[in-house]
Amino acid sequence: QVQIVESGGGLVQPGGSLRLSCAASGFTFGNYGMSWYRQAPGKVRELVASISFTGGSTNYADSVKGRFTISRDNAKNTVYLQMNSLKPEDTAVYYCNAGGRYWGQGTQVTVSS
16 A cells, blocks of 8 residues: 655744655655655645656756755655745645655645744
8 A cells, every 4th residue: 555644844934944754655665756746725736846766866946946955765765855945935735746646645834934
């Protein structure tokens, strides 16, 4: 049974940092590229960052370049999203995706003073 569980969201002040984690099971994690998406209220879900199955290649949305870092640990079947210099416009539910196929339930990130 495939499970993807995000964690690490919460309330943070502008300029702060959070690290999201995505723990996966039920499939061969090391064979899948992984991505983080986000969806703000009233907006479409958008791709934030992606990482290849080896971790050797990453891509970011222009809005988060230089602030967010995606990484993975294939030994732990986990992908991370380090988010620095957070802005109010980063407020959204953040979702982890495996290979465009499997989704987690999401974790809420709220950036507010």
